[in-house]
Amino acid sequence: MFYSKKKSRELERRVKANDREYNEKFQYADNRIHTSKYNILTFLPINLFEQFQRVANAYFLFLLILQLIPEISSLSWFTTIVPLVLVITMTAVKDATDDYFRHKSDNQVNNRQSEVLINSKLQNEKWMNVKVGDIIKLENNQFVAADLLLLSSSEPYGLCYIETAELDGETNLKVRHALPVTSELGEDIRRLAKFDGLVVCEAPNNKLDKFMGVLFWKDREHSLNNEKIILRGCVLRNTSWCFGMVIFAGPDTKLMQNSGKTKFKRTSIDRLMNTLVLWIFGFLVCLGIILAIGNSIWANQVGDQFKTYLFWNEGEKNSVFSGFLTFWSYIIILNTVVPISLYVR
Template sequence: LDCSLRLSCAGEENWVDSRTIYVGHREPPPGAEAYIPQRYPDNRIVSSKYTFWNFIPKNLFEQFRRVANFYFLIIFLVQLIIDTPTSPVTSGLPLFFVITVTAIKQGYEDWLRHKADNAMNQCPVHFIQHGKLVRKQSRKLRVGDIVMVKEDETFPCDLIFLSSNRGDGTCHVTTASLDGESSHKTHYAVQDTKGFHTEEDIGGLHATIECEQPQPDLYKFVGRINVYSDLNDPVVRPLGSENLLLRGATLKNTEKIFGVAIYTGMETKMALNYQSKSQKRSAVEK
């Protein structure tokens, strides 16, 4: 354990910033540490590029970034300004046709993304509140909520694995939607919470988590959990990628697990990975 803690502390030196998460939104015991509530984004996912108001200007800007479209636009403007033997219609009409068809196609695809986002954001999620199981929409999930996920369900956000129905505190997940691997991966619950199997047990957990700010690397995570008891000093355990359950992964061969939300919405590793992808362009245009 001491070796693990030293490794964890060494990794923390590279943190640009860190966040403190209060498990179940419970304040730490008096005198333990200062309670500093922090604001985090909700669990709403937005994969669409356009809105009703910015579709036309943004789409036109993106289309005229293409060399071919911009070239024909210049030719069309020159033909309008200068008296040329060819009519401006010969270059303007094909350009207008291409721009219009492309805009309709991209608008339809973005409308489908809006529908998929709404369906995902309204999915029901089970979480623990005052020792009882409560259901709410995925978009209303907050950092610090304790979530219950059942077999074959997808994790609604990035979770620290607290416990499962298995006695050894393990669970199996598939990450095919994240990295294309269909094989089952084993994850491990926090040592001091893996024995909490009921809603009442997990609802009484008194702990805080300190971890790095969101970053897109799927296989890297550094943090620690402080588990408080009534009389003793907190038990500090290091956290790594084996304790992290990623949004988009699916629970397999495990009846249910409990986990605490640490990254939600557009701060999840899955969202950070596709958020940075730009519009595809050919090698000639680059």
């Protein structure tokens, strides 16, 4: 047995048809999908973390902190915080709107209806309530709710036709065929409800064109391959009906394994702007150093002549320390070399 109560890594999958109690021991994922990035509690911290990965935003936050130090700031912190908050708010609103539509789309998909064989009866169930091992009936032009082992169909020899445009972009129909031993089940609900085959197969993966497994039923082994599997996201075409057994559900389906977790995306333009901001900041630092050195030389040679007119603090009379403070002051004064609206679009 490859599973413990706390499953860390799935090495193989064992699924028994029409036996939720057996399958629940392995803690397989249910058929609910989740493509959104945030919820009400996590939106603010995660979104701020993502936004400050943009160098320009981090740059202006750094400037804001510098402007809070009276000894080096010649500009009001108000001049930086207002546009920075405005830019961050505009981006947050856009991100929140995008994620709202992801939540809405997830909710629509999770609440789609499918006919599931439960207690020897076909019942309408929401997709999110479908479990591994359930037997599902599909009708023509219906989307497939999960990754299924095809058991039987309305076509001769257990054939069915599917469209895989959502998976690979191909609109031409593909053929799948059931095992001869299961195609005999037909649409007889009583026989399908008594089907207790055990499937032992590969762990969830993102390989759309590969499947390996074995069906154990009636003391015989039947080899399974990709031609026996109908994947989530496919559409049944030119086939009145078919029955399938859920092998992978929700995040374990090959469709979701390929989509992966929603991440903070950086476009090539974002990466280019981050690089440009770093170069500009480097230029600004060099300029600040040159001006700070000039200030130290001036303070050391002629600065004493103006101490009556300049209200220097005791520490600022030191030319090196004066140059240090001047460096940060010029960083603040020249901050406009990086426009704060750089990422607003």
